[in-house]
Amino acid sequence: MELYLDTANLEEIREIAQWGVLSGVTTNPTLVAKEFAARGEKLSQEALEGHLRAICEAVGGPVSAEVTALDAEGMVEQGKRLAALHPRIVVKLPTTEEGLRACKRLSAEGIPVNMTLIFSANQALLAARAGAAYVSPFLGRVDDISWDGGELLREIVELIQVQDLPVRVIAASIRHPRHVTEAALLGADIATMPHGVFKQLLKHPLTDLGLKRFMDDWEKVKP
Ligand code: E4P
Numbered sequence: 001m002e003l004y005l006d007t008a009n010l011e012e013i014r015e016i017a018q019w020g021v022l023s024g025v026t027t028n029p030t031l032v033a034k035e036f037a038a039r040g041e042k043l044s045q046e047a048l049e050g051h052l053r054a055i056c057e058a059v060g061g062p063v064s065a066e067v068t069a070l071d072a073e074g075m076v077e078q079g080k081r082l083a084a085l086h087p088r089i090v091v092k093l094p095t096t097e098e099g100l101r102a103c104k105r106l107s108a109e110g111i112p113v114n115m116t117l118i119f120s121a122n123q124a125l126l127a128a129r130a131g132a133a134y135v136s137p138f139l140g141r142v143d144d145i146s147w148d149g150g151e152l153l154r155e156i157v158e159l160i161q162v163q164d165l166p167v168r169v170i171a172a173s174i175r176h177p178r179h180v181t182e183a184a185l186l187g188a189d190i191a192t193m194p195h196g197v198f199k200q201l202l203k204h205p206l207t208d209l210g211l212k213r214f215m216d217d218w219e220k221v222k223p
Pocket of ligand 1: 026027028138140141172173174192
């Protein structure tokens with residue numbers, strides 16, 4: 001399973017990219033808005049496009065950039081403009097009727113599409129039939145309403161395998177490290193997670209304690 005960062009923050013991307021295990025990035029309008037607000041920068045079209053290009057340069061893999069239009073025509077227009085920014089851009093579309101129509105058109109032109117806000121296996125099936133390259137089921141938001149995000153992911157992974165559909169599954173809305181383990185065991189192709197969760201994947205108190213003991217023992221006898 002590949003590991004993606006779910007962020008629009010360049011420092012976070014550059015930090016994790018240095019680990020050598022980062023395969024891609026996903027963004028969404030909330031994450032972009034948060035990033036520009038945190039920097040006190042006004043969000044212009046030019047600034048947004050520059051920022052997305054910088055993200056693409058910072059990560060050696062696909063970068064999902066989401067449209068904000070709600071109609072198919074507008075989504076296609078925005079999607080083409082986003083795709084022209086950098087060869088690594090994947091156009092992210094909401095899983096709505098208009099989103100499906102836009103997905104079909106963009107995919108037919110060879111532009112990779114990530115269908116987002118997936119909360120059922122049937123939505124994933126529709127997205128795959130519309131030519132999506134990726135589907136993004138939201139585990140955490142399903143868990144938030146006391147349903148089972150893992151069960152949603154299991155169904156989608158199984159459906160795609162049984163039907164032999166050419167689409168990759170991104171486990172999204174990851175809230176904690178257990179979600180990542182669960183997604184990997186369930187056969188997700190990718191998990192996209194916030195910077196904090198990425199860092200938690202590595203941390204274990206016994207690793208820190210063990211390393212300290214090795215170093216203390218070595219200090220006593222080192223040549
Ligand atoms: C997916 O690509 C989304 O950007 C993301 O995972 C949403 O996560 P959230 O539910 O934490 O906002």
